[in-house]
Amino acid sequence: NYSVLTLGDALITFNPSATGPLRYVPTFSRKVGGAELNFAIGCARLGLNAKWVSRLGGDEFGRVIYNFARGEGIDVSEVKLVEGYPSSLNFKEIREDGSGKTFYYRYQSPILTMEPSDITLEMLEGVDLVHLTGVFLAIDPKNLAITKQVLKLAKEKNIPVSFDPNIRLKLWSIEEAITAYMEIFPYVDILLTGLDEIDMIMGESSVNSLEACAERFDISQLVIKDGGNGARVYTNDTWYSKEAFAVNPIDTVGAGDGFDAGYIYAYLHGYEPLERLEFANGVGALVTTVSGDNEGLPELQEVLAFIRNEKVIER
Template identity: 70%
Template sequence: MPERYKVMTIGDAMITFNPSVQGPLRFVESFNRKVGGAELNFAIGCARLGLGSKWVSRLGKDEFGKVIYNFTRGEGVDVSEVELVEGYPTSLNFKEINGDGSGKTFYYRYHSPITTLTPEKVKAEWFENVNLLHLTGVFLAVDSNNLKVAKRMIEIAKEKGIPVSFDPNIRLKLWTIEEARKAYEEIFPDIDILLTGLDEIRLIIGKDSEGELSRFADQYGISDLVIKDGEKGSRLYRDGKWTEAPGFKITPIDTVGAGDGFDSGYIYGWLNGFTPEHLLRFANGVGALVTTVSGDNEGLPYLEEVSAFINNESIIER
């Protein structure tokens, strides 16, 4: 059956080493090898929900690069614009997970292969049959030149009438908040859907009242301003009106990737014309399910799992 909608994203990916035990990383002696990365998680999340999903990236031409490439292809993601390049090691990260599901991530992504992807290499043909372009601040933070790549992709998307969604996904281990704000200000005027955490928007604009957030969205012409607030739920500002939906009561195991899952759920609902209330509830459900499984993307649910969960939140058949 032909795909009804297709999304495209671009970004670095990493081999993620998950700890075998909870607690400070210095006491962990063994790890499980996984695959992760914000944009890759989003692409996989969309594919599992039934959207066509295309991921643009560059990986090291090494064993870890092959692991990521094969894993992603196996998830049904279009990897036609993923290349393995010589002389650039595939990025790594090590996760620290606490008893309450929270944690930290330690990155080793200097000299990332994604830096070989320059604006001149972005092709209009990539956008064929694409219905939405999704970008995140992680891609922008990895290398200063990635902003030029992102702006070129946005330029082509706008020429073709393709909407653009953006998740700031702030990583202060990769750049400063001042650098982040400067980069975001260059792309906010072209963003249709902004998916941001409440803590992130506070860092970006220094305010978090609904009045200030509304003015911010109106200033940049953002049609959907989505505020993610973890277990408390989420809010949407659209057409001068706020809509909110509570979160789901669950016991989190690993919160990493929940925001990426939320994004994939929101974009799925947006493309399929869900009402604002249904949009938020559906996206909240996807984000909640991600936290019930350890790993960056292992918990990303399939469509039938989300449907069962949001209709009866006691049902989690994994």
């Protein structure tokens, strides 16, 4: 079986009990979120081995996240609970079309206790792909050094790297983000980015500028996610595109992480470019049909049935 490793922060996510402005929502469901953790859960549900490197609060909420990740079958051997650092919180506002806003209460994330020296070659033993995202970078300037340590060791071991910029402008400015990405992109083999994000990073996302970006950084698969409009990939000097599946979204948060997990599963299993996009679109679409950042992440049979439009016996 294939193994992936990811590194990142997690939060307790409070999903609103009603749609509309948060100030009118009196109750919330306590859930778990975090872009890289969502990715790891997505991979594990599809049947990959997923190792998640993180630091959690040494409080009750930290234990909720730890137990949740463990329950999903994720390798948490590199996750530590840190006393004195409360877990970070994220309150979500959700609108009728499933889109939303994020309100972070994320001041002294436990992940700030991590150092580059915490990343070792042994951690990468047996790993077939490393996946990183810009959320971890956005949390603290020091996280660039940790990310680069992972990337250097991955290169040393010839492990392919996928990266999702996951721009979070509530955590840093676009200028800070671009400066960090320019240091990361040269290490990236598979870039999984939203169309709006690559637009912000490159200044424009014309076909020419995207191809130039892939060539400049030697990115072998430049994957562009465009939500309900589908996705495309530029690889081996060719563009492939696949339309999205039509669903009624109720909570779109986490769809991009699901897409990433689906794409990486399909890539590791040798799917062709169009099949990778179709599979990833399927995972992303299913995520949006369930409330929560990761509850809708499907198991393998579920995605296969969905993309083949097979009837599933429900009762």
